[in-house]
Every structure is written in C-alpha cells, then in structure tokens.
Amino acid sequence: MMPDQEHPRETVDRTRLAAELAAAVAELGAAGVASPRVDAELLAAHALGVARGRLLLIDTMRTAEAERFRSLVAERARRVPLQHLLGSAAFRHVELAVGDGVFVPRPETELLAGWGIERTGPGALVVDLCSGSGAIAVSVADETGAGRVIAVERSAAALPWLRRNASAYPVVEVVAGDVTDPGLLSELHGAVDVLLCNPPYVPDGTAVPPEVSEHDPAEAVFGGGDGLVVIRPVIELAAALLKPGGHVGIEHDDVHGAAVPDLLRADGRFTEVTAHDDLTGRSRYATARRR
Template sequence: MKRQPLRLAILEATRILEHAGVASPRNDAELIAAHVLGVERGRLPLVPLVDPSVVDAIGQLVTQRAKRVPLQHLIGWAALGAIAVSVGPGVFVPRPETELLLEWGLALLKGREYPVVVDLCTGSGALALAVAHARPDAVVYAVDNDATALAWARHNADARAAEGDTPVRLYSGDVTDPTVFAELDGLVDLVLCNPPYVPEGTTVPPEVAEHDPHQAVFASEGGIDVIRHVVAMSARLLKPAGGVAIEHDDTHGAAVPALLRTRRVLTNVRDHSDLTGRPRFVTALRG
C-alpha cells in the first residue's frame, strides 16, 4: 500500500483535536504521532512518509483524545523536570506548572550536602523522583494516603532506581495525621507539596473531571483544607533555613500565604505565579 505524508496525518489530527476543544491540539497531535512511531517529537520532520497502518494507529489515539481522554493516559507517561513517570487511570497527572515549584526547591538545595527532602501528597511520585534524579545525594521521602497512587509511585520509583537514580522512600500516610514523619521533625531541608486544592464544586475540564482522582484534585474549605495541614506539618518538619513550597489554586494568591504567616517559625513567605501569570505556589523558610 502507498505510504502517506506524516505531515498530513498530523494536520488532520490537529484539526480533529481543535474541533473537540482540546487545549493544545498541535502539541497533542505531534506527541501522539511520536508515540506511535517510537521517536522523539523533535525527530518527526525526519519521518516524511509513513505506512497506512501508522496513520490508522495515530487516528485511533486521536479519536480517544478527542473524547478528552488525557494525552498522558494514551502515551503512558508525563514529564516533570528531567524525568518522565508512568501515569494512567487512578493517579493524578503531573502538570507543567509544577516545574516552577520543582525549580525553586532545587535552587534552595544548592550548596547543601546530603539534604533531606519530603514530598507530601506524592501521587505518581513525580516530584520526589525528579528531586532524587537531580540530587543523587539527597535522602527523599514521599507519602500519599491513596493505595492506587502509591502503586503507581512504587512502579515509577522502581523504574527510576533501575535507571540508576537514588531510591525514594515511599510511605502510606495522611498529611492530616500529626504523627506522620514525626521522626523527621526539625531535620528536613525541603518540603514540597502539590496537594488537592481545587475548591469543591469548581468546573474543570473533562480530562480532570472524568479521569483524575477526585480526592487528588478537590479539597473542602474553599480548597485549603489539606493545605492547612501541610502548613502545620511543614512548620514542624523543617530545620532552620529549610524551605517549603506548596502549590495552590489561582484563587488562593492571598489566602494561602496568609495561612503560612500564621506560623511564627515560617519567614520569607512569598507567592509565585505560573507561566500564565496566575498565582500558583507559595514558599517560605524556617526561621
């Protein structure tokens, strides 16, 4: 059968995804094509012609994406920092905006040898594993209260360890429990957290509403219920000059920093915007 231009298949995929309301149709079309071909996205221009079976395979995944199945579920992974983690049904998909929180945390660790890092509400393990990859000398702990998420995190941790990264210490626990990681009180250099923070009742895209676990996305008290516990936990875990970074909803630009300022041991409270200029995460240091 006659080979077909890959460029035309990507253009058709982009058209379908745009019509379906997908936020980044060209990006998703190219990533689907790269996944089917088993090449990096940047190498797509080096593949001018493909077999009809490839076009069909791309079309099948595009049909699923047009139904608003998350791209990451279709290709099987999501990137954070310099690594990729496996994701799928039952676990929260890491978002690009969390990169900025990760960068802040890694900058704080510069010059510190053998830092102790804790990732709260770890989900897929992406933040913890990205830190362990960037800082092989770090001792990284991660915790989540959901068994399915922890199974994904364990799978990802085993995969990263097989690649030579320092193993991450995974635990089952709830950040609302004041005894979690009590043995680390006053010993931690960095606390990172991407908690559930979307206010209950908020309208979210189908990818989130129908595929991300509800308990990993939404929180009560206007979205700050879990964050309140994370702040308390951070205040007791951090050593002097240690730092905390917590992601939050774009409606929390005032409320969450105010929450951290109620803890007298936390100083230098600062809110940070994401790449679109929306309030996205708050940081503080242990005085």
C-alpha cells in the same frame, strides 16, 4: 520461474503523513483540545515509534501505523489525557509513568520543584507530601545530591505509579500515609531540610476540563469548599518536621495568592513568607522558612 516471480517483492500500503496530521489537528481542534497541533504530532510520533523531531524526516505512514494513529487521535478527541495515551508525562528532566489512578503532573509544578531543588544541598533530607506520581521527589533525586527523599502518598491507586517512578532512585523512600495525620513522620520532627507539597487545592465545585474531571483522581484535585482543607494541616506538619532554617514550598490554586501566605504567617513559626506566580502571571505557590 524467474527469481522475482518466486519471491515477489512485498508491497506496503502507505498514507501521507501530512494528510493524516492535518485531519488529526482538525479533529482535535473541533473537540476542544487546547493544543491540537502539538498533541497530533506527539501522537503521530508515538504511533511511528520515533521522537517528535523526527517527523520532519518522514513522508508517509504504513497502513497499520495510520490506523494506530487514528485510534489514538479518537481517544484524545474524547479528552483522554495525552499523557495516558503516551504512557508517560515529561517533568523537568525526567519521564514519569502515569495512567489511571494517578494525577498527571503539570508544567507549573516544575517551578515549585525547581525552587526546592535550588535549596537542597548535599546530603539533605527532603520530604515531598502528596507525592502522586513522584514528580517532585524524583526530580529532587535526579537533580541534587540529597541524601534522603521521602515521598508520601495515601492513594492506593497512585502508590504503584509512585513506586514505579521512584524505583530508579535509591535515595527516594515511598511512604503510604495521610498528610492530614499529625503523627505522620513523627520520628523526623525538627530534622527536615526541605519540604515540598503539591496538594489537592481546587475548591469544590470549580469547573475543570474533561481531562481532569473524568480522569484525574478527585482526591488529588479538590481541596474542600475553600480549597484549603489539606493545605492547613500541611502547614502544621511542615512546622513540626522542618529544622530551624528549613524551607517549605506549597503549591496552591490561583485564587489562594493571599490566603496561603496569610496561613503561613498566622502559624507564627515561619519567616521569609513569599508568594510566587507561575509563567502566566497567576499566583501558584507560597514559600517560607522555619524560624
């Protein structure tokens, strides 16, 4: 028997990557996904186990990879969040583990995190309220010399994700607590340098995409009839926790461009109240300084 008859060369069925991507883009576009091309490429890279930039160097997919890709695309077409399918969400310079039970961090929150990072000096004490996945807290720990970062979250479903993401950063402490509790972190009254918060702020009844309504926890999205039910006690708590001259930043809905700065001014314990827009020009967060 000839050697190649004794050990026949294995053949692997393949399919063209370009054709698979085109079909995926069409399917996702028809399903109403906002960025079908980007999502299709990220899912293809995930199925192939490569970085998205490497797709330019790949012509074909093995049959098993193509089947995995098609399955992921079908899930995305059902509006399962892209980040759930990838298992992670990019936020500033870090990758955060996310999944069922935790709010997927949004790019606009990177602006609030960046504002806080710019005001965090070496050894600073930073508090991140409504921490969720820990996006803000982890970014502060990753990009600054903060001495202590306290991440507060009340959701039993979100806390495991927060602890997982914070575990690589010794300065981050996870606290299970409710930001509407006036006694929260009472031992730190007057000691905090920077306080940041991305609370639930969407007014009840507001129409949201299926990725949000069916997958993000409602308690992390909706903030009561006017969207300010959590923000009001957060402002009160910030005033108690911050040291004189300390900074606070709070994300809010785009309908709150005047309401949240007005609440900060009305409290009477803040100065330098400033409204900030996101990159699309929508009102997104308000900042102030403790008198």
